[in-house]
Amino acid sequence: MASILAIANQKGGVGKTTTATTLAHAFGLAGRTVLLADIDPQANATSGLGANAVDTSPAFTPTADGSIIQTSWQGVSCIPAGRDLEHWATQRGLAATSLRDNLERLQAGRFDVVLIDCPPSLGPLTQNALAAAAAVVVPIQCEYYPLEGLVQLLAAVRQAAQRNPRLCVGGILLTMFDPDADLGREVETEVRSKLDEPVFESVIPRDSAVAEAPSHCLSVIQYAPRSRGARAYVALAAEIVNRGLIG
Numbered sequence: 001m002a003s004i005l006a007i008a009n010q011k012g013g014v015g016k017t018t019t020a021t022t023l024a025h026a027f028g029l030a031g032r033t034v035l036l037a038d039i040d041p042q043a044n045a046t047s048g049l050g051a052n053a054v055d056t057s058p059a060f061t062p063t064a065d066g067s068i069i070q071t072s073w074q075g076v077s078c079i080p081a082g083r084d085l086e087h088w089a090t091q092r093g094l095a096a097t098s099l100r101d102n103l104e105r106l107q108a109g110r111f112d113v114v115l116i117d118c119p120p121s122l123g124p125l126t127q128n129a130l131a132a133a134a135a136v137v138v139p140i141q142c143e144y145y146p147l148e149g150l151v152q153l154l155a156a157v158r159q160a161a162q163r164n165p166r167l168c169v170g171g172i173l174l175t176m177f178d179p180d181a182d183l184g185r186e187v188e189t190e191v192r193s194k195l196d197e198p199v200f201e202s203v204i205p206r207d208s209a210v211a212e213a214p215s216h217c218l219s220v221i222q223y224a225p226r227s228r229g230a231r232a233y234v235a236l237a238a239e240i241v242n243r244g245l246i247g
């Protein structure tokens, strides 16, 4: 059975897609088979992996063909984002188990790890990710006070856990950390002291190499292997394994 991790935060620009794609590559390079399901209509993960969005998302529509795409990244396959995700994003009637059922239909269980890159909302698409996942990784940007948004997200996770009892918060991930900025350190102190949920020890620094990598269809691990960003994501992948979040 695959370990399914959702990368979620209703705020945009916090590093969800960067975390999903870079972790996928870190696990792939470490010898695992990885499936990245892109359920964000913006399709940033899909294009970052060098794939194209499709009309009909195989993650939500059983009749979609094409389904899983093998990427050029070692060990990494992808369920591309579909243009119809815009429609599903506003469909109150979308069954919360649609993604979970479709992952089964696509035999996602044959992969070691499934990572779900969520859109920046707590709407039906993210609800579907929470119904399918065993753990949620929550990237937060260290450049504003995140607690209010986090409380809302954590409440959504608790609610989803009533119907998906194996769901847990895998960890909150501090991203775009600038050690020279007072605000970054204040946010770290606040998050580590005020929340009961686990916070990853690995912290992702703000690093221009991380931002440049997707335009070359590479992860930062390949684009700039010695950069601080690459090393931080490799350390995060190891921490996720050590915490037992993936097998």
Ligand code: ADP
Pocket (backbone or CB within 6 Å): 011, 012, 013, 014, 015, 016, 017, 018, 019, 044, 120, 175, 176, 177, 204, 205, 206, 207, 208, 210, 211, 212, 214, 229
């Ligand atoms: P989200 O998926 O939450 O909207 P992204 O992963 O797309 O966020 O990141 C938002 C922007 O910030 C992107 O342009 C990305 O390249 C950039 N970015 C993400 N992480 C870092 C980082 N550690 N250092 C510098 N830029 C980053």
Ligand code: MG
Pocket (backbone or CB within 6 Å): 016, 017, 018, 040, 044, 118
């Ligand atoms: Mg994104």
